[in-house]
Amino acid sequence: MSPNLTLAIVAGILVACGVYLLTERSLTRILIGVIIMSNGVNIFFLVASGPAGPPPFVGSSEAGTSADPLPQAMVLTAIVITLAVTAFVLAMAYRSFQLHGHDEVSDDVEDARIRELADRDEASESFESIAFADTGEDVVSE
Numbered sequence: 169m170s171p172n173l174t175l176a177i178v179a180g181i182l183v184a185c186g187v188y189l190l191t192e193r194s195l196t197r198i199l200i201g202v203i204i205m206s207n208g209v210n211i212f213f214l215v216a217s218g219p220a221g222p223p224p225f226v227g228s229s230e231a232g233t234s235a236d237p238l239p240q241a242m243v244l245t246a247i248v249i250t251l252a253v254t255a256f257v258l259a260m261a262y263r264s265f266q267l268h269g270h271d272e273v274s275d276d277v278e279d280a281r282i283r284e285l286a287d288r289d290e291a292s293e294s295f296e297s298i299a300f301a302d303t304g305e306d307v308v309s310e
Contacts, residue, residue: 175215182208195261195271199254206250213239213246 186205189197217239222229224237261271268274 171215171218175211179208179211179215182211193272195257195264195273198273199257199261202253202257203250206246206253210243210246213243 183205186201186203186208189201189204192198192201217236221233221235224234228234264271264273
């Protein structure tokens with residue numbers, strides 16, 4: 169039996185939408201992206217698991233015809249992990265809303281400084297004091 173093409177396409181669309189939402193600055197959209205993407209991955213697990221079959225109990229069916237329990241266990245584990253990540257991101261969004269009145273992720277000051285140094289093609293002060301050698305012994309000059 170071949171995998172269901174409709175489920176594979178739906179899973180791909182869910183993962184693509186989730187990845188798109190992960191690139192947003194709002195923690196609420198990031199949370200929705202994580203949930204949508206995890207649902208797409210769970211559908212991928214079920215599509216990849218193969219055809220349904222009788223329960224995998226010893227002696228209940230012929231050898232090789234029972235369903236594979238590993239993908240089902242992986243989906244259950246993914247659901248638990250998604251619940252934990254959802255709770256964590258939801259707590260971060262709530263705390264951000266309490267502190268700032270919105271849930272957008274702000275730019276990091278250090279990242280902006282590194283971006284400016286990269287635009288000017290310069291190294292930071294801490295990086296300039298290290299002389300790298302081919303022998304693996306780095307010398308710090310003061």
